[in-house]
Amino acid sequence: MADGNTLWHGRFSGDASEALRELNDSLPFDRRMYREDIKGSCAHVEMLHHVGLVTDEELSEILAALEKVAGEISDGSFEWMQSDEDIHTAVERRATELTSAAAKIHTGRSRNDQVAGDLRLVALAEIDSLSSVIFDLIEVLLKRAEEAHKAGIYLPGYTHLQRAQPVGLAHHFGAFCWMFLRDLDRLADVRRRTDVSVLGAGALAGSSLPIDPMFTAQKLGFARVFDNSLDAVSDRDFVSDLLYVLSLTGVHLSKLGEEICLWASSEFDFVELADEFATGSSMMPQKKNPDVAELARGKAGRLLGNLTGFLATQKGLPLTYNKDLQEDKEPLFDSCDTIRLTTLAMTGLIDTLTFHASVMADSADSPFMAATDLADFLVQNGMAFREAHAVVAGLVREALEDQKPLMDLVKENEQLGDQAAELLLPGVSSQQRTSHGGGASSAVATQLVALRERVDALR
Ligand code: ARG
Numbered sequence: 001m002a003d004g005n006t007l008w009h010g011r012f013s014g015d016a017s018e019a020l021r022e023l024n025d026s027l028p029f030d031r032r033m034y035r036e037d038i039k040g041s042c043a044h045v046e047m048l049h050h051v052g053l054v055t056d057e058e059l060s061e062i063l064a065a066l067e068k069v070a071g072e073i074s075d076g077s078f079e080w081m082q083s084d085e086d087i088h089t090a091v092e093r094r095a096t097e098l099t100s101a102a103a104k105i106h107t108g109r110s111r112n113d114q115v116a117g118d119l120r121l122v123a124l125a126e127i128d129s130l131s132s133v134i135f136d137l138i139e140v141l142l143k144r145a146e147e148a149h150k151a152g153i154y155l156p157g158y159t160h161l162q163r164a165q166p167v168g169l170a171h172h173f174g175a176f177c178w179m180f181l182r183d184l185d186r187l188a189d190v191r192r193r194t195d196v197s198v199l200g201a202g203a204l205a206g207s208s209l210p211i212d213p214m215f216t217a218q219k220l221g222f223a224r225v226f227d228n229s230l231d232a233v234s235d236r237d238f239v240s241d242l243l244y245v246l247s248l249t250g251v252h253l254s255k256l257g258e259e260i261c262l263w264a265s266s267e268f269d270f271v272e273l274a275d276e277f278a279t280g281s282s283m284m285p286q287k288k289n290p291d292v293a294e295l296a297r298g299k300a301g302r303l304l305g306n307l308t309g310f311l312a313t314q315k316g317l318p319l320t321y322n323k324d325l326q327e328d329k330e331p332l333f334d335s336c337d338t339i340r341l342t343t344l345a346m347t348g349l350i351d352t353l354t355f356h357a358s359v360m361a362d363s364a365d366s367p368f369m370a371a372t373d374l375a376d377f378l379v380q381n382g383m384a385f386r387e388a389h390a391v392v393a394g395l396v397r398e399a400l401e402d403q404k405p406l407m408d409l410v411k412e413n414e415q416l417g418d419q420a421a422e423l424l425l426p427g428v429s430s431q432q433r434t435s436h437g438g439g440a441s442s443a444v445a446t447q448l449v450a451l452r453e454r455v456d457a458l459r
Contacts, residue, residue, distance in 0.1 A: 007089055007111075025300045026086040026326050030125050032333060036121035038066050040114060041095075041105055043086035043200060043219035048097045048107055055276055058101040066091070088114055099305030108211040110203035112233040112321040119328065121220070123242055126336045127191045133182055133340055134249065135458060137347040138180045140450055144350060145173035149444055152428040153362035155270060156369060157439060165372055166364035166430035167439030169355065170448060177451050183249040184458065190245055194238040197222035201232035204320040234320040236310075237250050239328045243307040246335040250303035253342055257296030260349065264290045269359050277345070292345045299342050306331035361426065367406040370429040371396055374410065377420045391415065 006016065016024075045062050048054040054062070071093050072078035084090035088111050095102035149170035157167040197220060200206065200213025206229045217225045226232035263270035273290055281287035313327045371392050378388035395413065401408040411420045423429060434440040437447060 006083060006085060007092075021082075021085075022105070022147055024085065024323075025034060026329065027080070027084050027090060029330050029333065030087045030115075031073070031080075031090070033118045033122050033304065033329075034087050034091065035070065036118045036125075037091055037114070038070045039121060040090065040117050040199060040220065042066055043216050043258050044114075045105060046219055047212055048104065049217040050215050051212050052413075053107055053209060054101075054104055058104060059103040061099040061288045062095065062105060065095040065102050068098055069094045080284070084354040086115075087118075108202065108207040108209040109199070110233075111151050111200075111202040112203050113198050113229075115326075116201075116233055116235070117220075118195065119236075119332070120194050120196065120198065120238060123194045123238055123332070124191065126332075127187050127194065127242065130246070130336060130339055131342075134180055134184055134187075134342045135455075137343050137350070138177050138184075138455060140347050140351045141173045141177050141180070142448075142455055144353070145170040145177065145451070146448055148173065148355065149441065149448060151357065152427075152441070153355055153357045153360060154364050154427070156364045160172075163363065163366060163369055165433065165439065166369055167433075168430065168441055168444045169360065170333045171444050172259075174444065174447050174451060176252070177455075179252045179255075181458075183252065186245040186248070187242075190238065190241040192223075193241060195223040196226055197224070198232035198235075201226055201229035204233050205229050211353060230320045234317070234322075234325070236314060236325060236328050239332050240307070240311060240314070241397075243303075243310055243335055246339050247300070247307045249339055250300040250335075250342070252348055253339075254298075254300035255294045256346060256350075257290075260293035260353075261290050261297065264288075264293070268409060270356055270361075270363075270408075272354040272356065273349065276356070277349040277352055292349045296342050299338050303335050303338060304336045311326070316390075364430060365426040367424045370423045373423040373429050373432045374416060374420055376432070377423060378415055381415070428430045 006012075042063055045054060045059060045066075046156075049056070049059040069078070072094070078090075078094065080090060081093065084093060092102065092105055095105060112422055149168060153169040154166050155169055155172065156163040157165050157172070197213065197217030199216045199220070200211050213225050260271065260273075262268050264273055273288060277292050279289045279291040281289060289397075310331045312329060317324055374392045375385065375388040378391060379385050383391070394405065395409045395416075398404065399409055407421055407424050410416045410424060411418055413420075423432070431440045431442075434442050437443060
């Protein structure tokens, strides 16, 4: 015999099997949406009252019951039942225990529009909270950039992980600021598409009752209302969008993490990690490990997995709601939690880094790093760049093969000479690329002003 506890028992004569329940139940992970679920139910019931499907008295009883349910869940006194398939079932079950009027809650509504609406509210709240966490990281990166700029710290810029041209450390951090600013922009874009109310779409085709979806949308603060009920209950594009943006943010954190791992190695020795953001080895007493940065690098894997996994889940789904869609929540929650925690830890790590300015400068002052400047010197004196490149390349080869100081060869060279040799002096090369957005202090100063303006405007 059916135990009579599920929302759909009326149609069945046999009980659900243990395995079905375990596979089917989403309560273990969707109870996290209880606030949004209750908020959605309150708005829905107010709409039912507005259109005359719920009386004044029923409205106040149902709202009071829903408020009580929220209180019980938040203070831990809520008694979850084995029959609570998901958060929607649990909330409605308990509200109905508290007042028989709550039997009207589900009028003109299905869990299909309900769950999609709940998840949109969750996504909107996550977008706002993650934007603020990412913003804090940008502020710290910018602060460190401004400090490094004032202190005149410069380091080698790399291509192919080979020393290429020296740049200000502020320029390096500035690059990450722009990256994360784009992530904020993408989050705002996803927010716009998420901000659509789907309540009133029903199971898939709307309702024969005189419901008012605009009213519900307005109560919940959504910017817009769905246009097509089939699309409304089946659309999870906002989840895919958010998973993509969080994956890309994760890729950026991963790149920053790798940068820190390299810099903290003895081979680079550009930075020292603060003790609060480093770990030790259980076996090798000399080790100070960059676990935070490594995890920032590693977490990108699961973020990408969440995105590709959920895209695969949706591929080929017929309209409209299919239970497959219940798979939307775990990746979304996991990606949000992952980005939140990783960003917080990386913010602390960056904030407390100590820079080894002289080690960075020594690496950046290697005479070969000024090779482009020597070629540019020749170009300024009228030589074609390709020819200039060949002249300097010849000198570099000679210096390496004959083990002669490049400085001497430059001085001896007729077309270069003493004036060009000054380009090889410490700190000189790092100041040469003054063009728009370039790595020299004067260009970086302009960039930092632009960044500051962007950041202040966002705050
Ligand atoms: N727990 C379900 C989910 O997350 C709620 C919707 C259930 N709808 C249904 N028709 N069985 O998707």
